[in-house]
Amino acid sequence: MNTALMLATTFVALVIVIVAIVTTTELVRHSSGRFLLLVAAVLLPLAVSGGGVLAGVKRSSETDFCISCHEMEPYGRSLFVDNAESLPAAHYQQRLITREQTCYACHTDYAMFGDVKAKLNGLKHVWVHYVTGAPDKIELYQPYPNYNCLHCHDDARGFLEVKEHKKDPAALQSGEVSCLKCHDVGHDLRAAGDGPFWQAAEKP
Amino acid sequence: MSERANANAGLSTTLRRVRRALVLVAVGLGIQLATTLMWTPLTFVLFAALGLGAVGLGAAAFLWSIWRHIDEADEEASS
Numbered sequence: 123m124n125t126a127l128m129l130a131t132t133f134v135a136l137v138i139v140i141v142a143i144v145t146t147t148e149l150v151r152h153s154s155g156r157f158l159l160l161v162a163a164v165l166l167p168l169a170v171s172g173g174g175v176l177a178g179v180k181r182s183s184e185t186d187f188c189i190s191c192h193e194m195e196p197y198g199r200s201l202f203v204d205n206a207e208s209l210p211a212a213h214y215q216q217r218l219i220t221r222e223q224t225c226y227a228c229h230t231d232y233a234m235f236g237d238v239k240a241k242l243n244g245l246k247h248v249w250v251h252y253v254t255g256a257p258d259k260i261e262l263y264q265p266y267p268n269y270n271c272l273h274c275h276d277d278a279r280g281f282l283e284v285k286e287h288k289k290d291p292a293a294l295q296s297g298e299v300s301c302l303k304c305h306d307v308g309h310d311l312r313a314a315g316d317g318p319f320w321q322a323a324e325k326p
Numbered sequence: 327m328s329e330r331a332n333a334n335a336g337l338s339t340t341l342r343r344v345r346r347a348l349v350l351v352a353v354g355l356g357i358q359l360a361t362t363l364m365w366t367p368l369t370f371v372l373f374a375a376l377g378l379g380a381v382g383l384g385a386a387a388f389l390w391s392i393w394r395h396i397d398e399a400d401e402e403a404s405s
Contacts, residue, residue, distance in 0.1 A: 129362055136355040143348045146341055159344065163388035167351045167381045174358055175378065178370055190366060248367045 128177045135170040138162050179237075182244060188225040191247070193256040196314045197225075203313035204320045210309050215320055218274070232273040266308075268297045343391035347384045354380030 142149065142162035149155030181187055189198030201214040201224060210228070213219045219227040230240040243263065250256055272295065275281040282288075286304065293299040302308070313319075358377035361369035 125362065125365070129359065132355055132359045132362065136352060136359060139348055139352045139355060143345055143352065146345050146348065150337075150341065150344070159348075159388075163344070163348050163351055164385040167355060168385055170355065171358065171378050171381050174362065174373065178365075178373060181365055182367070182370055187365070187367070244367070245371065248371050252368060 125177070125181070128174055131170050131173060135166050138166060179241065182241070183223050183226040183230075185222060185224040185226075191251050193251065193260065194225075196311050197309050199319075200309040200311055200314040202319045202321075203310045204318040205307070205310045205313055207307040208310040208313075209305055209307060211320070228270060230270075231267065232270055265300065266302055268294055268299075268301050271301045337395075340391055340395040343394070344388060347388035347391055350380050350384030350387060352384075354378070354382075354384055 139162050142159055146159070149159050185198070188194055197210075200208065201210055203211050205211055210224075213228065214221065214224055226240070230236050233239075287294065290299065294301065354377050357380060358373055361373040361377060
């Protein structure tokens, strides 16, 4: 559900509820009116709220949303640094991940409750941003898990044909050997400060 | 108090409860509308905590008021 539709449905639902408040006395006199009250007080608001939650969850997974807090601005800029070794920059610039959900694509566990965990962590981030203040050095909650990389790369030709990946695939699968052991440049925050930056060429 | 007067009093109590529940739902939807207009991490939390909370409470209060009304009508009929 997009924002305009969500706003429109919430507004219509609100108007219906207000009309129901004003006309409650008349509505309770007829069975159809009582049903309308049930719709206005329970069915419609819950449906609209459910749609709102879905739209909210989707929007809160977007790149713009993640970097809207100033603490995340350098991480957003690091997507544009001209450094092919930097994993986030390479993934973003080569379109290996969707640009609309850049942060979410790599920082959400591809496990059963990965999305829920990401949203709960997001709540924690809001608390830190507004109440306790962000730490000087922002770190991951846990070492970056291999399964987040392998979710996409596991059966990719570019991954399978690399000599080093063939040596001990089980160690990579189990996480015994971290992908970051070799691919060790995450967000290039030094270059994110003063560049150089990659500029997308203008479309002809 | 006569039977009719008792019934009227019961109905007006239920009406009051239903209206209160509807007002709570309206407040919740209003919060959802306002927070959707300016979507930030904070407004998303407000949307979820206050907007959804008020709508959920209002819907529950509505159902509870209907339940109470039926219950009280039953009691009245049996007495």
